[in-house]
Amino acid sequence: MPQPTDFTTTLDVQLVAASQGGDMLAFEELVARHRDKIYARAFSMMRNEEDAIDLSQEAWVKAWQRLKQFQGDSSFATWMTRIVINLCLDQLRRQKRTRAESIEQLDEELGGVERQMPVVAINPTEGMERAELRKRIDKAMVQLSYEHRTVLILHEFEEMEYKQIAKVMNCSIGTVMSRLFYARRRLASLLQSLKKEQQS
Amino acid sequence: MNTELQLQANLDGELDAREVREIEALLARDAQSAALMQELKWTKGAISGNEAEVKLPETREFYWGKIERAIVAEERKAAAAPAERAWWLKFLYPATGLAAVVAVMFVISGGRTTDGADTESVQEDVNAISFRSEAEAMSVVYVADENATYSPVSQEPTNEPEADK
Structure with missing residues (x-):
């Protein structure tokens, strides 16, 4: 052998x-x-x-x-x-x-929703253990649409620039910026909600 | 680009020096923009380097086995592809050859077709005239002398039946 x-x-x-x-x-x-x-x-x-x-x-x-x-x-x-x-x-x-879009997803795509979200005033991840933080981020990421999640992944984890993301996702740089902005704002809001859930 | 997206672009290092100065001035005078910038910074800081750790739930051998089988199958398919193409190419090659022969014959005949009528061609360079009669099945070539008088130099009867000669 x-x-x-x-x-x-x-x-x-x-x-x-x-x-x-x-x-x-x-x-x-x-x-x-x-x-x-x-x-x-x-x-x-x-x-x-x-x-x-x-x-x-x-x-x-x-x-x-x-x-x-x-x-x-x-x-x-x-x-x-x-x-x-x-x-x-x-x-x-x-x-x-092959899947019908929900009204919420369509609203996300059109933009503007993120501007109605109140600014998170206290750091929702302050003093959190790394393992716990990772778990919460992962949980929040699941709740994003694939476009928003992908933009975050490519920018934050793959460290790609706007123009590189636009090329990979076959969209404009403006769309990348808008999606990234929405994704971050939504993630901040979700992390705050998760913190409140844990505290209550 | 709106102000919010400019704030974000500043955070991501996507602005030039002039735009950075403009954003810094905005942050110094506008508390709402400063608060939004703070939120974006927290979020970016929280995500950065904190991707959940995920392990492949399959053994090395099992995972590789499927990849290896797929590679072998794809290579077999790629090797078989030229053979599959060849069956119709077998018919295409003679057809192409035949088309080439027809094209050459057409060019040689000067684009004329023979319909049994008499034809006459004048070869200007050699002062000769050839005559061919399909009906009589014969060809005659006339060559001009120094006085430009044409006289026949050859007659070629072609495949006439014995009884007609």
Whole structure:
């Protein structure tokens, strides 16, 4: 029986080069290294375990097919994350087309709702444990529409600029700014509500 | 861009130096804008670096197995694709060749078709006239002498039945 290749000390760039040459074992090691991150990004966007697993696996298949196009301009993890983000956005757009929009969602898209929200005067996350804060943020993110959640994810977690987000989401920079503003204001309001719930 | 979005763009470092100065002046004189800016800062600070940690709920082998099978299936499909195309190309190649032959013949004939009528061609460079009669199944070539008098130099009966000769 052949011994499994030990890649523990091999760098990502070396594994990518080997994979580009058709080495599937090297590619499997890349999958093992980054699978949690890629799955987590898919899950944060889809909010559904099954969809996140399927789309993350599809992203890996696409990556294998397009490995020759990877020039190393960004890290392999960043390149992979972009692939899974695009797949998730395609899937979310398809889902949106087949689903009737609620009045609230339409109102969000049109904008203006955020201006009616009172400003949160006390920091709703002050003195909170990190684990608790993460839990609350996650809970609040679920309540946002996919467009608002995605803009927040791309800006705050993927550290993308407005114009990069506009390109990925196929919309104007103005729309990105508006969605980000709404998402932040709504998140502040939700975090405040969660704090009040806990205190009462 | 409205004031709220400018406040946010300032927070995200998306404004140029002049716009930043304008926003700072606004924040100094407008308490409502300052309060909104504070809220945006808290929210940004809270989210930043606090993404929920999520782990893939499948083993390495199980997760990879599905990816590997999909890769192999896609590669088989890609390899089979040219063969699938080839079945109709088999018919296309002779048709293309036939079309090329017809096109060459058409160009050579000068775009004329033969309908059994007599044809005469004048070759200006060689002072010769050729005559062909389909009805008589014969060709005659006349060549001009120095006085520009044409006389026949050859006659070629073609495939006439023995009885007609």
